[in-house]
Amino acid sequence: MTQRFLLACTAAMMTCAAAAVPAHAADPAPQTPTLSAAQRKVLIDATRRFRDVDEALKAGYLATDLCVPGMGWHYVNPQLAGDAAIDPVQPEVLLYVPGRDNKPRLVGIEYFKADADGKLTTDTDRPTLFAHDFDGPMNGHEVPAGAPPMPVHYDLHVWLYLTNPAGQLASENPRVICP
Template sequence: MARRTAPVLTAAAALALSAVAVPTAASAATASDRAAATQRAVVYRATAAYQLHANAVKAGYVPDKYCVTDRAGSGSLGYPHFNHAYDNSVDPAKPAALFYEDDGRGGKRLVGVQWLVYDRDQNAATDDDRPSLFGTRFTGPRAGNFPGQPIHYALHLWLWKANPKGRYETYNPAVTCLPGTVRPKPAGGAGARPRP
């Protein structure tokens, strides 16, 4: 199976790169648009191998057993897989998280990535250290998603599955969580959050 999958992944990555890395004459891309496209091409190359879920796990991305959805109904993240060695990375090739969805055949399909940067002063009221990547500012600062996680900034990129709300939006309405896969609500009714 791995033999047949590799050429398909290589072809998919090549098509994605050709669509992103070379702006057309009609697009009249600005320098910042070209820089963002180049950075996205780096992400495509760096994460193409993670289309095979086992490769991501082998590379240190730890899967959460629950699919994360926005309880307000704006979409889902899918199953987060965090590699905390890449916390505070703004390197396009080193996202801190990968997001997968069920592929309908018992496996997982890569849909998006995320960068996570800790707030320098740990004060959610200030944002003078807000990072950016792809010419896009990170969201936040926001409180940690689990006890002990610092106040942080985040940037999502829906690189492997289009997000109708926008490429950098947090939740993707095109990503769904199957029944029974979402983290149960904790006692007291607080919303579920991804636990990296």
């Protein structure tokens, strides 16, 4: 480095730092979306009772036969999934994995909303939860035989009861392995 370059850097440290470091290295790492402690408490208080799968069944959640790698078994409440409202204390889907004695163990929740126009190219009706955008719009996923096809939709997973190394609001949790 020349004396002139060093003097210039001393005079304008920020400018030189930006010039000396590639743009991609100077950018801060993207933040993994997460919930505040208060938001997390609201969701845990609302869903704690569903740790007992029998309580979920009593509340209208229906088990699916399909275990989705990275997500687990989806227990869907058709009434909640069929309306357009997103209510933080009433998730449309509960996510379970095999627990002790193969009894389902609640690991997370999922919010779901069908896309209003059914087009993958528009997202004017993208929902949010606590200011976090839902993923989508996306095509419907595989459904059990005999079930109606899933529409183009938005969803948001929240890993409340099983830490997700990919992030609290990531779609998939690498710790969830289907048997």
